[in-house]
Amino acid sequence: MSPQMPQPHGLDSQMAVPYAQSHIFAQSQPVMPQQYPMPSGPQGAGMMSAAPGMLQPMGSYQMEIGHIRDPATARLGMTSPELQELPYTPVHAPIMATTQKSHSGQGLSRAAYARLYTAGFPPILDRHGEAPDVVDPADHVSFVASKEDNDYLQCNEITVQFLAFARMLTYEPSGQSKQHGTIFFTFQFYRFPQVTTERLLLGATEGDLSRDRKVLPCVLQKIDSEGSAAKFPPGYQVKYLVDPTFLKPGEGGLFTRHLSQQTLHLDVWDGDSLLLIGSCAVELKHLCRQGREAVQVTYELDVVTTEYSDDMPAMTGDLTRGGSVRPVGVNTVLKGRLHLRLANVGCLVDKKMLQSEPLPSTSKNKLLIAEGTGNSSFFGGSLSAGLAQSHNSALKRPNVFKAQHITETNREVASMLVTRRDKAAPQEDPTRDVDATKKRKMARMQAIRQLTGNEENQPQSYTSYKQLKQERMRDLKTIEMYRQQTKQDGIRNMLNSAITTDHIIHSSMGSPEFFEYVLKNPYNVQHTITVACDDPEVFVITDAREWRFFKQLNQVYSAVEEGMFNLQSSSQYQQIFLRPKESVSVPFKFLSFRADHSVKPQGPTDPFRPQPKKMGQESKSEDSLESRLVKIYFQTEDNKPISILSLQVEPVPHVIDQTFRFHHPEQSFLKKSIRLPPFQVLPGSTVGGTGLSQVFVRCSDVNVICETKPVQQGEPQDVFIKVAVGTSPQIKKFFVAIYTDPFLSKPIQIWQFCIHALQRVDVSCVEGQTSRFSLILRGTQASRLVRCFSSHPNEMQLQPRDPFMLAANAVHEIHVGVRPLQVGSKFLYINVVDVEYHQLVRTWLVCLTCKAPVISKAFELLLPVGGGKGSNKKISYTNPYPHRKVFNLRCNRNDLLQFKDTRIEIGSCESHTIGLRFAPAQNPGMVEILIFINDEDDKNEETFCVKAIYTM
Numbered sequence: 001m002s003p004q005m006p007q008p009h010g011l012d013s014q015m016a017v018p019y020a021q022s023h024i025f026a027q028s029q030p031v032m033p034q035q036y037p038m039p040s041g042p043q044g045a046g047m048m049s050a051a052p053g054m055l056q057p058m059g060s061y062q063m064e065i066g067h068i069r070d071p072a073t074a075r076l077g078m079t080s081p082e083l084q085e086l087p088y089t090p091v092h093a094p095i096m097a098t099t100q101k102s103h104s105g106q107g108l109s110r111a112a113y114a115r116l117y118t119a120g121f122p123p124i125l126d127r128h129g130e131a132p133d134v135v136d137p138a139d140h141v142s143f144v145a146s147k148e149d150n151d152y153l154q155c156n157e158i159t160v161q162f163l164a165f166a167r168m169l170t171y172e173p174s175g176q177s178k179q180h181g182t183i184f185f186t187f188q189f190y191r192f193p194q195v196t197t198e199r200l201l202l203g204a205t206e207g208d209l210s211r212d213r214k215v216l217p218c219v220l221q222k223i224d225s226e227g228s229a230a231k232f233p234p235g236y237q238v239k240y241l242v243d244p245t246f247l248k249p250g251e252g253g254l255f256t257r258h259l260s261q262q263t264l265h266l267d268v269w270d271g272d273s274l275l276l277i278g279s280c281a282v283e284l285k286h287l288c289r290q291g292r293e294a295v296q297v298t299y300e301l302d303v304v305t306t307e308y309s310d311d312m313p314a315m316t317g318d319l320t321r322g323g324s325v326r327p328v329g330v331n332t333v334l335k336g337r338l339h340l341r342l343a344n345v346g347c348l349v350d351k352k353m354l355q356s357e358p359l360p361s362t363s364k365n366k367l368l369i370a371e372g373t374g375n376s377s378f379f380g381g382s383l384s385a386g387l388a389q390s391h392n393s394a395l396k397r398p399n400v401f402k403a404q405h406i407t408e409t410n411r412e413v414a415s416m417l418v419t420r421r422d423k424a425a426p427q428e429d430p431t432r433d434v435d436a437t438k439k440r441k442m443a444r445m446q447a448i449r450q451l452t453g454n455e456e457n458q459p460q461s462y463t464s465y466k467q468l469k470q471e472r473m474r475d476l477k478t479i480e481m482y483r484q485q486t487k488q489d490g491i492r493n494m495l496n497s498a499i500t501t502d503h504i505i506h507s508s509m510g511s512p513e514f515f516e517y518v519l520k521n522p523y524n525v526q527h528t529i530t531v532a533c534d535d536p537e538v539f540v541i542t543d544a545r546e547w548r549f550f551k552q553l554n555q556v557y558s559a560v561e562e563g564m565f566n567l568q569s570s571s572q573y574q575q576i577f578l579r580p581k582e583s584v585s586v587p588f589k590f591l592s593f594r595a596d597h598s599v600k601p602q603g604p605t606d607p608f609r610p611q612p613k614k615m616g617q618e619s620k621s622e623d624s625l626e627s628r629l630v631k632i633y634f635q636t637e638d639n640k641p642i643s644i645l646s647l648q649v650e651p652v653p654h655v656i657d658q659t660f661r662f663h664h665p666e667q668s669f670l671k672k673s674i675r676l677p678p679f680q681v682l683p684g685s686t687v688g689g690t691g692l693s694q695v696f697v698r699c700s701d702v703n704v705i706c707e708t709k710p711v712q713q714g715e716p717q718d719v720f721i722k723v724a725v726g727t728s729p730q731i732k733k734f735f736v737a738i739y740t741d742p743f744l745s746k747p748i749q750i751w752q753f754c755i756h757a758l759q760r761v762d763v764s765c766v767e768g769q770t771s772r773f774s775l776i777l778r779g780t781q782a783s784r785l786v787r788c789f790s791s792h793p794n795e796m797q798l799q800p801r802d803p804f805m806l807a808a809n810a811v812h813e814i815h816v817g818v819r820p821l822q823v824g825s826k827f828l829y830i831n832v833v834d835v836e837y838h839q840l841v842r843t844w845l846v847c848l849t850c851k852a853p854v855i856s857k858a859f860e861l862l863l864p865v866g867g868g869k870g871s872n873k874k875i876s877y878t879n880p881y882p883h884r885k886v887f888n889l890r891c892n893r894n895d896l897l898q899f900k901d902t903r904i905e906i907g908s909c910e911s912h913t914i915g916l917r918f919a920p921a922q923n924p925g926m927v928e929i930l931i932f933i934n935d936e937d938d939k940n941e942e943t944f945c946v947k948a949i950y951t952m
Contacts, residue, residue, distance in 0.1 A: 107137045108298055112209045116163060116298070119206070119219060121235045124159055124296055124343045132294030132343055141285045148256040151291055153346030154244050156255070158189065158287065161237040163339040165202060165268070166215035182223065182271030184604035187264060189240055190255065191625045191653045198222070199271035199604045199838065200236055201229050210300060215337050244349055248627065248650050254506055259284045262655055268303050268338065273789030273831050274603055274840050278303035278335035279659065287344040296343035303338050306661070307331040307827065366515045366556045413482050417475045500644040505590055509624070509654040509700060510737030510747045512591040514550040516558065517645055519586050519634055521578035528566070529642065531574045531586065533632040538647070540574045541587040542567065546743045550589065553745055558585055590647065591744060594624040595654070595700040599731040602840050625651045659752045663827060663845055665760035666728040676717040676738070692717070692740055701734040723755055729843045730757045758829070758845035763818055767850050768890060768932035769940040770819040777832060777842060779810040784834045786841055788814055791829040795820050796846065803835050819938065820850040821892045853932070853943040860947045865924050873916045875944065877933065879906035887941065889914065890932040896921070896948065897929050921950045
């Protein structure tokens with residue numbers, strides 16, 4: 001019998017029913033004693049005391065409490081010893097990823113072009129000294145690969161020229177609008193290293209460069225060593241020479257296709273505070289010359305910054321219709337406009353630098369035939385130098401190899417040989433640059449002169465000759481031992497090269513490369529062949545559905561064999577059973593997620609103070625675009641290879657569709673949910689489709705958790721990201737590829753993530769009132785002249801404002817005053833910068849939680865739209881204190897309301913008239929303007945609300 005449970009006093013069954021219906025789902029059923037024993041002892045007591053207010057069942061009936069779910073599922077979960085997982089949606093609302101918009105920017109007006117030509121920017125000329133063809137960014141580009149491949153100007157000179165930058169005109173209460181200053185740029189083109197420009201000065205203003213009257217463009221100027229404008233032509237340009245002579249085999253055609261698909265992302269930084277101003281993107285498809293001598297295109301790009309908020313409203317819009325979904329939790333702010341010029345000048349390839357042998361192009365054949373005994377094209381070669389010869393070069397060159405000294409081909413053996421000539425080699429400084437033949441002749445002359453010396457030196461010459469002979473005999477024995485040890489490996493490598501098939505693949509991050517290898521059993525007996533490869537990025541396709549999918553995608557018309565592999569084998573590799581002289585096609589897939597995760601220090605380059613490179617810094621950085629060789633062995637039961645496939649992997653840069661930049665507290669986890677846009681607007685999707693039930697994601701960093709969950713068709717898709725953030729001020733970069741099929745055939749989107757680790761400071765404040773706190777700044781190992789900068793000067797002020805000396809290992813206190821102008825949560829940033837070397841010393845993340853003030857009076861005002869000079873109004877305010885007091889007047893909309901006096905002094909119990917001037921508005925509507933009356937310490941005394949209604 002199960003123990004009886006007491007009924008709670010003061011609560012009967014009629015009272016319990018509505019409570020269960022409103023809060024929980026209750027299911028009552030008879031309880032068998034042998035199936036549902038009640039916990040007893042300390043454990044049972046602890047469970048009962050943990051929820052004293054929980055409803056207790058009576059008699060032999062037990063009530064199950066849980067989330068709302070299917071009753072059948074609940075009954076199944078009662079018989080299992082494990083807890084059943086319930087359908088659960090994470091609490092954090094998703095961030096809406098923007099759709100793929102046009103990054104071409106807008107073109108310039110005729111007046112802007114005329115001003116650019118007269119500003120003195122360095123001209124861009126083709127090989128004949130003429131100006132390139134001007135391309136309009138609005139023109140449609142039709143890329144034809146054959147025109148690029150057949151162009152006789154195979155050398156491309158890419159020029160990126162920064163012309164001008166314009167900040168958005170914003171109202172400053174102090175009247176000092178910071179329009180002039182310094183900026184710098186960071187970007188990466190193709191597979192070249194990331195470029196961080198030097199600081200550029202915002203020079204003279206040129207109003208004709210932009211059609212937008214809300215910006216004031218400033219021509220960019222270089223800065224000299226004293227910090228003033230240098231006497232150089234305006235602008236800043238970076239040139240890239242893409243010469244086929246120095247490219248990888250078959251990379252010339254891939255570069256032109258890269259231009260037709262890739263988007264160049266640029267980050268704009270403030271040169272003084274090292275804060276990010278914004279980012280912009282431009283498509284490179286207009287740089288495809290398509291048979292022309294040279295082309296150039298000028299853009300006016302929008303520089304925007306994205307702010308992410310934690311408190312987000314509900315999703316609005318129709319998720320199945322493109323263009324109706326509005327991003328939530330994402331606030332995009334236009335920070336300025338960048339005038340950028342791109343050019344591509346065609347050049348002839350230097351014939352002297354061309355190699356005598358043609359470079360192998362990209363292998364487009366997806367069906368590879370193994371090199372065996374019947375179709376081998378290998379003609380032999382040297383054990384030392386002929387192992388790396390390709391089959392193409394072996395057909396053209398004669399089978400003759402010149403004998404070389406072993407010390408010239410093997411450094412390891414050369415270091416083990418101790419001869420008289422080797423001992424004297426460090427002292428032969430005059431002959432260091434002489435070739436090996438001349439060195440050998442000079443050494444022989446030196447030995448002859450020693451042997452044919454004077455009679456008094458004959459005993460010494462005889463001793464030297466004997467010693468030299470002993471050393472050479474010992475060297476000959478060393479060489480003989482080395483030959484015996486390496487002879488077996490040399491012969492094995494020579495024989496393996498006769499059955500080796502070479503194949504070149506150009507892979508990018510997240511894009512698989514499919515190919516089939518035709519394997520033949522050369523023996524007259526059956527064998528079980530093992531496909532051995534230790535590279536984790538090479539996959540043997542064993543699923544027939546996946547094999548058929550990739551064959552259709554790559555247009556490979558060969559038979560698909562069901563059950564070809566022995567899946568019951570205990571070996572870690574795949575095995576195939578082959579009958580005598582039988583041939584099969586083995587499908588392979590190469591999929592790599594290697595990417596460049598290196599991040600340069602945040603700050604501009606200084607051309608007058610070159611920073612020395614640290615030892616071993618370059619060796620530690622990963623090179624994701626480095627060529628590598630992967631070998632796949634096809635072995636019999638006794639581990640003897642019958643065929644070898646040699647894959648030459650030539651990585652190419654991948655496309656970046658969108659960049660996410662988050663600032664997060666250090667030593668914590670960043671958890672974000674990013675909602676995909678409707679699939680009708682994604683590239684590669686079916687027009688008019690109903691959507692997908694699940695997408696698949698992969699990350700380039702194995703330490704980053706990213707996943708998706710299946711949903712019903714037509715429902716939005718969310719990508720969950722979980723990242724461990726390091727210490728401040730580290731920056732973590734990784735990439736996420738998104739697929740629409742489970743076989744990961746082609747990524748529809750590739751996202752780049754940049755996570756900035758900052759030290760977090762939480763502040764709770766009231767709108768319109770200043771809250772003050774202090775931060776502790778610790779000095780570095782050396783004394784520095786530093787200055788503090790705020791990301792939002794209108795809402796956060798810092799003390800000290802001027803540069804100060806931060807002593808080594810000292811502690812300095814920074815006073816911060818925050819006065820937010822909007823209710824909600826917001827992220828602000830504080831940077832401490834070395835003003836001499838322009839390096840980031842320290843950074844903080846200030847997380848604001850702003851509450852609304854208490855409204856004491858409310859007013860309503862009717863104003864005309866476009867009211868010319870504006871409207872003047874008055875409000876009376878009485879000092880409630882028994883003494884004279886000073887008040888400060890502020891508002892949350894400085895662009896619409898201005899005070900006649902921002903500081904007033906009122907006597908005891910006296911009234912004062914506050915003069916208000918309302919600026920005209922261009923559009924009708926209603927705006928709530930808050931007027932804050934604060935004391936001398938900027939504490940809020942009263943708040944007035946003025947509802948300004950603008951009517952026609």
